[in-house]
Amino acid sequence: MAGTLSFPRPLTTVDVVIFSASATALEVLLVRRPEGTDDPFPDTWALPGGFIDTAHDNDLEACALRKLKEKTGVRAPYVEQLGSWGSASRDPRGWSATHAYFSLISADDRAFAEEHPGSQPARWFQVEGARVKERLAFDHAEILKAAVNRLRNKVEYTSLPAFLMPSEFTLSELQRVHEVLLDRTLEKKAFRTRILASNLLEELPRKKEGANRPAQLYRLKNKKAPIYFARAIVKGGGS
Amino acid sequence: MAGTLSFPRPLTTVDVVIFSASATALEVLLVRRPEGTDDPFPDTWALPGGFIDTAHDNDLEACALRKLKEKTGVRAPYVEQLGSWGSASRDPRGWSATHAYFSLISADDRAFAEEHPGSQPARWFQVEGARVKERLAFDHAEILKAAVNRLRNKVEYTSLPAFLMPSEFTLSELQRVHEVLLDRTLEKKAFRTRILASNLLEELPRKKEGANRPAQLYRLKNKKAPIYFARAIVKGGGS
DNA sequence: CTAACTTAGTGACACACTACCACTATGTGA
């Protein structure tokens, strides 16, 4: 193992899959790669990310959080590592590896990204199945698919969807987000019992007024740590 | 984003946390780093791994499987990605990142590693708590801790421990491995009902003779894909 | 003012899997 420093080093990047939820769909934030440069995939949508700045990023997570802050303005959202993808063929410039992160953004913070374009224009895209309609740069479609699958999976036994909600929300709204993510209806009573028994939420002293019976408002007790349920959601609801 | 190729590239490695189970403990395979070289952490135990061979490794997983094969002789064990660790400080040679994998080796294949030293001597070390007694190179103690925690967690709702068993085993043996991983006793009937109802095992037409009543032998129906239980193990057993 | 409508929220019981514990089964060795 002498001369280890002489090993060729792969190109290394960090990419972030940033999710949010509209009223009817899961959405992912994508950026437009510039045209007229020598970089691959010009004028193509891609996951936010880029090279590690070895001079300023102390570690991978700091790098991911920096990119998240730049794109969404959010300082401390829910973030977890998704995995890494590396191969000789994923980047035309040579052997490359990316460290992919996975983030959930509150509905309150959805506007920022499209209003503050920064160096690259950004847009929310609806996720349909486990993909978006647009063609993505590199292997980002595969990374997105892994992120969506991971999220869908965790919906069944964690409280992750709660991190997509605005700061105050009703149980019905939370249920709707679950249903969008799982792509199936859930039974109201079972859902409410499960959530309320989990100690995830704090009841607020006010209700959301609407076209019908006002609904109790809640907020998250803990904005960063999810709850893990001992039992997964198994069955759906009617209608 | 012009001139992206000029970004300094971090040192990039792949490390593999290889677990097996003895009769009484979870064990991890470590290799001894050579002394008398310029490489950091000479004469120190470390996770098996090393630099990506960009000329021969097509992707990260292939690189991990190559290292696994070299160390354990096993071609297709259970492998999953654990995560990646990267920072300016984890390697004295500069900014470095490692892609960590996580593997479970059948008790049948434990002997190979210590009998075929290859370029570096290898040894199984007992895992106590989430660590080994020896000091490890780099941030490998942290990676090991993450791997142990992931494994412990998954024991509660997957069939992962089954991949640590020899090709034929009894339910009591499987339960003992669960108990070692969870560090608590389990209730026999509950455990057996859960496992048998899961369709994980295939009954063999023979029994294991021992000092007492012979026990039914089983083998895995699927050597690669784990089972995910809808409910986690919650409570323990007596004694 | 009242009825129809819509969404919020609950009561009561069925169901499935796990937990518990005492019991039986089948071998060895003194």
Next chain:
DNA sequence: TCACATAGTGGTAGTGTGTCACTAAGTTAG
């Protein structure tokens, strides 16, 4: 043949989820 050890089971309690019909509380149309 009896003590002992481990394998394996029967029966029932416990706990969270699933089901569904019901009540609650607002709006809107007449």
